[in-house]
Amino acid sequence: METKPVNVARVSNNWYLLTGLLIGLAVGLLVSLLLVPLTNAEALPAELDPAAKAEYRLMIARAYVAQPNNQRAESRLALLRDPDPAGALVTQAQELLAAGGAEEDARALAHLSAMLSIGALSAP
Amino acid sequence: MHPDVEERLNNLTLKTRRLIFFGITIAIGLAAGLAFGWLLAPPQAPDNAPLGQLRADFKADAVLMAAERFAAYPDPVAALRQLEGLADDPVSMMVSAMTEAEKIGYSAEDMALMKAMFAAIDENAVKEWRGGSDGN
Numbered sequence: 001m002e003t004k005p006v007n008v009a010r011v012s013n014n015w016y017l018l019t020g021l022l023i024g025l026a027v028g029l030l031v032s033l034l035l036v037p038l039t040n041a042e043a044l045p046a047e048l049d050p051a052a053k054a055e056y057r058l059m060i061a062r063a064y065v066a067q068p069n070n071q072r073a074e075s076r077l078a079l080l081r082d083p084d085p086a087g088a089l090v091t092q093a094q095e096l097l098a099a100g101g102a103e104e105d106a107r108a109l110a111h112l113s114a115m116l117s118i119g120a121l122s123a124p
Numbered sequence: 125m126h127p128d129v130e131e132r133l134n135n136l137t138l139k140t141r142r143l144i145f146f147g148i149t150i151a152i153g154l155a156a157g158l159a160f161g162w163l164l165a166p167p168q169a170p171d172n173a174p175l176g177q178l179r180a181d182f183k184a185d186a187v188l189m190a191a192e193r194f195a196a197y198p199d200p201v202a203a204l205r206q207l208e209g210l211a212d213d214p215v216s217m218m219v220s221a222m223t224e225a226e227k228i229g230y231s232a233e234d235m236a237l238m239k240a241m242f243a244a245i246d247e248n249a250v251k252e253w254r255g256g257s258d259g260n
Binding site: 017029056062063065066 | 193
């Protein structure tokens with residue numbers, strides 16, 4: 001009976017090692033990139049949770065009422081990457097009033113939204 | 125020993141050996157995959173982060189926003205309340221923020237606003253902000 005030469009037999013018998021390596025690599029990548037990925041410790045305003053974004057939006061509105069600077073307010077709002085910044089401000093103002101929040105804050109949000117809607121913030 | 129039994133024993137040993145090596149290569153592959161994902165790949169952007177996790181330069185701008193409001197409505201306790209979401213110790217955070225602002229190159233006017241607010245926040249303001257928790 002003919003048998004395979006020893007070297008060929010050894011190589012063909014060692015494919016399982018490569019298979020093991022690939023399986024381990026696939027599991028490692030799955031865990032480290034999808035299941036438990038490393039996340040940046042610091043966030044941009046657009047990466048904040050909804051409550052934090054609302055607080056940030058309120059800060060912008062309060063600052064604008066105190067020291068109206070159109071360019072500054074617009075660039076700050078842009079950081080939040082709201083699909084509808086004016087709408088988000090109005091919604092927040094309404095929610096604040098409904099929750100019994102400070103009228104002054106609701107007015108600040110509404111004022112900023114109004115300025116944004118009329119295009120005042122885009123003016124130089 | 126009977127040749128058949130001996131041959132079976134040899135095969136069992138070979139099988140066990142292969143299993144061990146297979147396990148070792150899985151472990152090596154796993155380590156390599158984890159190392160790539162956790163050490164080499166860039167970290168992912170956070171999602172739904174709290175305000176306190178804001179990047180340092182944006183915290184500096186938040187302090188500036190509080191300072192702009194303070195300039196018009198000088199209320200140190202209100203300023204502390206506005207900033208308390210950014211850090212457990214807003215006073216220390218203000219110092220870090222002003223250092224960051226200087227590093228970034230904020231204008232002299234903006235730095236003056238921040239410093240004026242910081243200077244106005246005294247022990248009484250901090251006590252009032254904390255709600256008089258020291259018992260006084």
